[in-house]
Amino acid sequence: MELLGLFNYWVFAILLMTGLYTVIAKENLFKKLIGVAIFQSAVFLLYITMDKVDGGTAPIIQAGVPDQIYSNPLPQVLILTAIVVGIATTALGLAMVVRINEEYGTVEEDEIQEMDLQ
Amino acid sequence: MSFLTSELPALQVAVPLLTAPIVLLLQDRRLAWAAAMLASIASFFISILLLDAWRGGGDLSYAMGGWQAPFGIELYIDAFAVLMLLITTGASTLALGVAVVSLDDEVPAERQHLFYTAWLLALSGLVGIIVAGDAFNIFVFMEVSALATYILIAGGPQRQALTAVFKYLIMGTIGATFYLIGVGLVYMMTGTLNLADMELRIQDVTDLKPILVAGGFITVGLALKAAVFPLHSWMPNAYTYAPNAVSIFLAACSTKVALYVLLRFDFTVFQGNLPGHDVQFSGFLMPLAVLAILAGSAVALSERNLKRLLAYSSIAQIGYILLGASFVSVTGLTAGIVHMFNHALAKSALFVAVACLALRYGGSSLKGLAGAGRQMPLTMAGFVLAGLSLIGVPGTAGFITKWHLVLAAIETGGSGFVFVGVILVGSLMALAYVWRVVEIAYSAPATANDDVSEAPWWLLLMLWVPALAGIYFGLQPQLPLELSGEAAVSLLKHLQ
Numbered sequence: 001m002e003l004l005g006l007f008n009y010w011v012f013a014i015l016l017m018t019g020l021y022t023v024i025a026k027e028n029l030f031k032k033l034i035g036v037a038i039f040q041s042a043v044f045l046l047y048i049t050m051d052k053v054d055g056g057t058a059p060i061i062q063a064g065v066p067d068q069i070y071s072n073p074l075p076q077v078l079i080l081t082a083i084v085v086g087i088a089t090t091a092l093g094l095a096m097v098v099r100i101n102e103e104y105g106t107v108e109e110d111e112i113q114e115m116d117l118q
Numbered sequence: 119m120s121f122l123t124s125e126l127p128a129l130q131v132a133v134p135l136l137t138a139p140i141v142l143l144l145q146d147r148r149l150a151w152a153a154a155m156l157a158s159i160a161s162f163f164i165s166i167l168l169l170d171a172w173r174g175g176g177d178l179s180y181a182m183g184g185w186q187a188p189f190g191i192e193l194y195i196d197a198f199a200v201l202m203l204l205i206t207t208g209a210s211t212l213a214l215g216v217a218v219v220s221l222d223d224e225v226p227a228e229r230q231h232l233f234y235t236a237w238l239l240a241l242s243g244l245v246g247i248i249v250a251g252d253a254f255n256i257f258v259f260m261e262v263s264a265l266a267t268y269i270l271i272a273g274g275p276q277r278q279a280l281t282a283v284f285k286y287l288i289m290g291t292i293g294a295t296f297y298l299i300g301v302g303l304v305y306m307m308t309g310t311l312n313l314a315d316m317e318l319r320i321q322d323v324t325d326l327k328p329i330l331v332a333g334g335f336i337t338v339g340l341a342l343k344a345a346v347f348p349l350h351s352w353m354p355n356a357y358t359y360a361p362n363a364v365s366i367f368l369a370a371c372s373t374k375v376a377l378y379v380l381l382r383f384d385f386t387v388f389q390g391n392l393p394g395h396d397v398q399f400s401g402f403l404m405p406l407a408v409l410a411i412l413a414g415s416a417v418a419l420s421e422r423n424l425k426r427l428l429a430y431s432s433i434a435q436i437g438y439i440l441l442g443a444s445f446v447s448v449t450g451l452t453a454g455i456v457h458m459f460n461h462a463l464a465k466s467a468l469f470v471a472v473a474c475l476a477l478r479y480g481g482s483s484l485k486g487l488a489g490a491g492r493q494m495p496l497t498m499a500g501f502v503l504a505g506l507s508l509i510g511v512p513g514t515a516g517f518i519t520k521w522h523l524v525l526a527a528i529e530t531g532g533s534g535f536v537f538v539g540v541i542l543v544g545s546l547m548a549l550a551y552v553w554r555v556v557e558i559a560y561s562a563p564a565t566a567n568d569d570v571s572e573a574p575w576w577l578l579l580m581l582w583v584p585a586l587a588g589i590y591f592g593l594q595p596q597l598p599l600e601l602s603g604e605a606a607v608s609l610l611k612h613l614q
């Protein structure tokens with residue numbers, strides 16, 4: 001039953017495609033940003049999945065417990081960095097949407113494109 | 119002094135990064151500009167010192183904090199990195215020199231210190247990408263420079279700058295996330311993030327499918343960042359509506375740094391280790407490069423805004439760089455890499471000319487420039503000189519690239535003459551769109567702008583330095599050719 005064992009990777013693929021679809025298909029700028037956030041969370045799931053070792057515990061050394069199996073701490077650190085980058089990007093994107101709303105009066109992409117063509 | 123020289127790779131990133139908060143605290147716009155300019159000049163100086171150090175001792179490797187690779191973070195300076203550092207820090211210094219005059223029309227005075235802070239962060243991000251020796255650091259610096267660039271572009275005075283930044287933000291984030299997925303897959307299979315270590319460990323990997331998928335993700339992600347056709351749609355708007363000084367900086371270096379990462383990653387990690395990958399790489403990128411040259415130049419022929427025309431021209435020039443790289447030969451790669459240098463010189467001169475014209479005429483629409491050749495002769499002469507380098511007239515830097523590209527195309531055998539034809543057609547189209555601007559500037563009757571004077575001497579200096587450098591490096595191309603040749607040889611060492 002390889003398919004069930006690869007459950008995390010299936011969720012990764014579904015979230016990736018959902019996020020991309022939202023970015024492309026939705027016209028509202030806020031929804032596009034949420035699509036990017038979903039897309040990025042798929043990547044976080046991929047990294048976390050790869051670092052869990054069978055029978056491994058949190059990677060903090062416990063004094064006096066020899067032969068302990070630890071999960072790999074490196075991808076967890078990478079993902080913390082990527083989450084922070086995602087937060088900064090989402091914050092900047094939301095600030096842009098607020099400014100676009102101030103200048104154009106709308107956050108629907110098709111209305112904005114019409115206004116720009118005039 | 120030897121303490122400083124040994125810490126040079128780290129200083130290259132640290133100097134602009136640490137000056138940024140200082141600029142943030144300096145509220146006065148002249149002081150903020152002076153601090154930013156000093157940091158940029160210092161970065162350029164460090165790049166020149168790194169060039170000397172590389173010439174003297176070969177590739178430099180710097181272990182951050184003393185922790186040795188592959189467990190520690192490594193900064194790696196080779197010939198390709200030196201060339202890119204010179205381009206990036208030089209472009210930043212030039213563009214800041216223009217900004218002191220051109221920014222007052224575009225960004226309100228009380229916000230300019232914020233603008234210069236973002237500038238220094240963008241510079242430190244770009245420089246960090248170039249010197250980083252491991253894949254994840256490249257991602258972090260890529261996002262630092264991207265976020266700072268979004269702020270810089272959003273400083274443009276028109277409201278279309280905001281939608282341009284939003285589109286760039288969405289596409290840039292998707293590109294960076296694709297790159298991150300690729301790095302994650304490679305880490306899964308090799309267990310390391312250090313590029314040099316990856317080179318070795320990938321040879322032991324038995325199941326190559328995740329590596330192939332990773333190669334695909336990384337190539338597409340970086341192609342998004344590098345505005346490779348057909349993933350280029352964010353670029354024309356971003357360059358057009360950005361403040362003029364920002365256009366100079368971005369056109370000279372931002373997409374080229376993404377191409378640098380693409381070439382480094384692909385040639386060092388993937389090429390030598392995946393059987394038949396060199397054919398896959400060229401088979402995928404060659405048609406895109408040809409399309410970029412033809413489509414980019416064709417759209418530039420019909421544009422009515424000067425900045426947008428130059429942006430589409432940049433898309434075509436990125437096509438030339440990729441065409442050279444996709445030949446997967448020493449001559450081809452040398453041509454592609456040296457074009458990064460030559461194009462940076464030509465495009466930055468052209469965009470400085472745009473800044474001069476915008477200062478006197480307001481805006482950058484082609485119709486508004488009627489008669490500029492008579493009223494601003496020195497500016498238009500500089501524009502024409504840089505345009506000649508873009509076309510590839512013998513005696514200019516652009517000719518060196520075209521020459522090597524044609525040589526590389528002929529080396530590939532019978533079908534190479536198709537590529538020679540594409541390169542010639544691209545040059546003819548470049549001639550056509552440069553001629554359009556020249557014709558409007560010199561022959562069209564002047565409109566109601568009769569009292570327009572020449573650009574200030576400071577801006578003319580900023581224009582003529584890269585324009586004359588284009589001629590100098592066209593006649594004495596030893597420095598860029600040496601660096602590009604070394605870079606090409608070291609990138610291809612697995613396939614030789």
